[in-house]
Amino acid sequence: MYQGSILKYPQFMSVNNQTPIISLMEGRTLLVPAPHIAKLTKVNGIKVYLKMEGLNPTGSFKDRGMTMAVSKAVEKGAKKIICASTGNTSASAAAYAARARALGYPLDCFVLIPAGYVALGKLSQAMIYGAKVLQVEGNFDDALNIVKELSLQYPIDLVNSVNPFRIEGQKTAAYEICDDLGAAPDYLCIPVGNAGNITAYWAGFKDYIKNPSARPKMFGFQAAGAAPIVRGHIVEKPETIGTAIRIGNPASWKFAEAARDESKGIIDEVTDDEMLEAYRIIHDCEGFNCEPASAASVAGLLKASRQGKIIPESTVVCILTGNGLKDPKTAMDQSDMAAAEKTYKADENVIAGVLGF
Numbered sequence: 024m025y026q027g028s029i030l031k032y033p034q035f036m037s038v039n040n041q042t043p044i045i046s047l048m049e050g051r052t053l054l055v056p057a058p059h060i061a062k063l064t065k066v067n068g069i070k071v072y073l074k075m076e077g078l079n080p081t082g083s084f085k086d087r088g089m090t091m092a093v094s095k096a097v098e099k100g101a102k103k104i105i106c107a108s109t110g111n112t113s114a115s116a117a118a119y120a121a122r123a124r125a126l127g128y129p130l131d132c133f134v135l136i137p138a139g140y141v142a143l144g145k146l147s148q149a150m151i152y153g154a155k156v157l158q159v160e161g162n163f164d165d166a167l168n169i170v171k172e173l174s175l176q177y178p179i180d181l182v183n184s185v186n187p188f189r190i191e192g193q194k195t196a197a198y199e200i201c202d203d204l205g206a207a208p209d210y211l212c213i214p215v216g217n218a219g220n221i222t223a224y225w226a227g228f229k230d231y232i233k234n235p236s237a238r239p240k241m242f243g244f245q246a247a248g249a250a251p252i253v254r255g256h257i258v259e260k261p262e263t264i265g266t267a268i269r270i271g272n273p274a275s276w277k278f279a280e281a282a283r284d285e286s287k288g289i290i291d292e293v294t295d296d297e298m299l300e301a302y303r304i305i306h307d308c309e310g311f312n313c314e315p316a317s318a319a320s321v322a323g324l325l326k327a328s329r330q331g332k333i334i335p336e337s338t339v340v341c342i343l344t345g346n347g348l349k350d351p352k353t354a355m356d357q358s359d360m361a362a363a364e365k366t367y368k369a370d371e372n373v374i375a376g377v378l379g380f
């Protein structure tokens with residue numbers, strides 16, 4: 024029986040028989056073909072797959088890292104965990120703390136979020152899982168600085184991706200892709216916010232694929248309004264519709280650059296309009312779902328292919344980092360609300376007329 028992402032790949036994880044494994048059966052997410060997006064790239068013979076990380080237990084890839092971070096926190100006897108979050112980390116931390124309590128380990132979860140910038144689905148998750156949610160009057164970077172300081176001064180464990188166990192746990196997605204494809208893809212397209220995930224994937228591919236030339240090129244994409252790595256300097260007031268990547272000073276900045284350089288990849292930016300167009304395509308033309316920030320991977324692939332950066336016959340995996348249901352507001356804003364709000368008489372003939380018969 025599947026026992027979650029740590030026990031699927033224990034040889035690559037810092038666990039032993041004594042480690043209490045706190046799992047919600049994360050991982051084992053689907054890799055699905057995206058024929059419409061492949062066609063849009065206009066690259067001959069390309070194969071495009073989407074890695075559906077929104078299928079994780081709390082709806083984002085954060086669960087892969089959180090199972091490790093919370094297991095290790097419980098192993099050393101922590102009673103409290105804390106994180107700063109653009110939303111998904113808080114939902115995940117809150118859920119794994121609840122799971123730890125179910126297994127008999129008292130664990131309280133505290134989360135700091137930037138006031139007004141967290142999608143409702145994520146906020147409601149953190150709350151119903153029993154976390155103490157504190158909205159701070161600042162952005163993610165401000166909140167991260169506070170929780171880092173608190174974890175140094177008080178007996179409370181930090182579960183942001185600066186926690187090395189988070190990154191370690193997130194490597195499992197790279198192993199799964201290699202297992203599913205029977206090899207690494209040629210390109211991995213991924214949204215970049217705090218840059219922990221691109222760091223984790225690259226570490227995962229290095230673990231799994233011994234031949235350096237058989238590893239993928241890492242193509243990371245930031246939002247144009249929050250693109251510090253692309254610009255080469257901290258962005259004081261990051262802005263983007265993709266709130267999960269609204270980060271101006273990524274914690275894993277240097278590791279992301281190393282992943283880019285070692286893999287001969289790129290870190291580029293996509294505009295909010297490009298992200299939203301990809302978001303609509305993923306839903307309307309492929310039938311899959313994701314949150315706005317996740318669409319940066321597909322927007323980035325389309326941009327890179329327009330620029331001739333994808334060679335023919337390639338296999339490309341785009342990571343869809345989070346579930347579309349977390350952010351219904353953006354989905355509604357991108358749709359024809361006037362049509363949706365109009366009401367009709369409950370009459371068969373009226374409705375038939377509207378259907379064009």
Ligand SMILES: *Cc1c(COP(=O)(O)O)cnc(C)c1O
Pocket residue numbers: 083084085111112184214215216217218219220221267268314316317344345346
């Ligand atoms: C956290 C998150 C990201 C960004 O990942 P980083 O590791 O911070 O670069 C992207 N998309 C979603 C949905 C996320 O939750």
